[in-house]
Amino acid sequence: MVHETKGMRDSRGPSKQHQQLPPLEEEEEEIDDRKKNGKWEVLPPELLFDILKRVETAQTSWPARRNVVACTAICRSWRQIMKEVVKPPEKSGLLTFPISLKQPAPRDPPIQCFIRRETSTSTYRLYYGLSPSLQEKNDKLLLAARRIWRASGAHFVISSAADDFSRASSTYVGKLKSNFVGTKFTLYDSQPSSNSSVASSSKSNRRFHAKQVSPKVAVGNYNIASIVYEVNVLRGRGPRRMMVSMHSIPASSLVWGETNTLHSFDEHCPASSSKNGKEPLVAISPKGSSAATCVEPLVLKNKAPRWHEQLQCWCLNFRGRVTVASVKNFQLVAVTDPSRPVPSDDQEKGVILQFGKIGKNVFTMDYRYPLSAFQAFAICLSSFDTKPACE
Secondary structure, eight states: OHHHHHHHHHHHOSOHHHHHSOOHHHHHHHHHHHHHHHHHHTSOHHHHHHHHHHHHHHOOSTTTTHHHHHHTTSOHHHHHHHHHHSOOHHHHOOOOSGGGGGSOOOSSSOEEEEEEEETTTTEEEEEESSSOOSSGGGSEEEEEEEEEEOSSOEEEEEESSSSOOOTTSTTEEEEEEEOTTSSEEEEEESSOOTTOOOOOOSOOOOOOOTTTSOTTSOSSOEEEEEEEEOOOSSOOOOOOOEEEEEEEEEGGGGSTTOOOOBOOTTOOOOGGGOOTTOOOEEEOOOTTOOOOEEEOEEEEEEOOOEEETTTTEEEOOOTTSOOBOOTTOEEEEEESOTTSOOOHHHHHHOEEEEEEEEETTEEEEEEOTTOOHHHHHHHHHHHHSOOTTTO
């Protein structure tokens, strides 16, 4: 009878209690995962901080610096420590994470990069380093752009990938839009800058990847800068003249020790507060006060070159970083009043961005505080566009 009872129980299948238990293999996998994570999480924080600090200090150049990025993918504790160890470009002078491309460079020395141009595909790629290496695969790609011709003018779509220029992609960074004659450019960022207050124009209802835009901010492009080239009315031969208005950077950012935290997009300045045709910025008011104050944006002008009698050409001192004469070469300095010429003494001291040719389809780009790599790259892209009204 005992054997018959066991047979009947076996024919009915396993009990409910046994059906609720997970298989033994799944239990072993969960235990193994806990053990693997535990190996990294149980390290003393002081020891782990010292180890990661040494890794970050030793790997100061690419491609070796990819090890620093890999450390952030180990576990949560490693990621938190790496946030403390890796300093922003303004303090370290190094570009490590993708967010570094939209953070300001150090005041001195400048971050040195170079740009490769592919005329067949109208593609421009920004690389990190002094000059191109013998093997292009060893160069660290920062940003890429492709020029698209439209009826209204040229558009430069900027991406963090070398070949993906779709605006619906997660690699989309921003765009540079020009007018028909190539004298006025507008720079749009896919995300609002932490200190930006100028919203984009109306055409911003496009589909974007969810990782691009903060859920608290409306989807679209945000106007962060405008670039204007002076029209050559007399058609005389000479260098280009350009002026750049950084709507997302206040003019007071160049003052040492000055902190500039700007307000949200919801508050606006009175129309009368704008001077010299520039778009004002909305600054955060002191705590406890609801009134917002307006500040002037940073304005950059190209440094005036000098005529060399012996060489019979216009010359600028690029300190060895530019070796080929080109109408595209320029240096930008900050000015307080765009209608006033830049003094020669100030020009020598405060070159914020310089761009010039060193070979066939190869250009150098050196930038410093308060510009970011994305902003500097976009300004240089405007120099590539044809400008029949300026030459």
